Amino acid sequence: MPDPLVSIHLGLPYLAPAQAQKHVTHNEALRRLDAVLQLAVVDSTVTAPPGSPAEGDRYIVPAGATGAWAGEDGAVAAFADGAWELVPPEAGWIAYD
Template sequence: MTDRTARLALPLLHSSQAQKEMTHNEALTCIDLLLHGGIEGVGEDTPPATAQPGQCWIVGDAPVGAWAGSARHIAGMTAGGWRFVAPREGMALWWAGGETTVVFRGAQWRIGELHARRLMVEGTAVVGAQRPAIPGANGGNVRDVEARATLDTVLTALRDHGLIGR
């Protein structure tokens, strides 16, 4: 039998355990740090000097001081000091300073990446999978320089945004 939950490694109570409130309170502290989690910074290696209970950071790759040994973990300040939670695949947190989400995928934190099959606005798909490349204007009996320049600009924008292949 394990003494931690499978996904978030939260401490479990055991029958006949003394001081069960300590284990239970530790689990609640970790849940409080992660549920609808918001972070103050990403990739920080040095703990902030003035952290307040409830504030969290994503620890960088070379942490020092109180964060040493907790690379890429979520560090949360509590009334009892720092608590660390190991990230799990798919874990997402809100980074207010960057106004974006930070997602743990492929053993690393990814800032501001959004992965989807399509983008829907009010029930209508506005962006889907990338389409094949479209060649620029070429040939024809009548040459319209302005129209070709406009088409080239549109095609360049579509390629730059990844909507069509290059």
């Protein structure tokens, strides 16, 4: 059963009617959208997160990845605000490298 607190395809968090600090949830959704729309990646064969990624860098995690990407085969790894966000792809996504 789908999680009623997030959108089905991109996992974007919904705002609750009486939620405090709505900007935090909204910014999280924008960060996720920014990671997957117009998807152009730096590389799809690097198996370990780079030591000094640039803000906004995106990778496709290959099989056998290590470190912060371990167990995330096929995910889009996007570096934002000093951390990796890993987004599992949906069928039909296209990425360019």
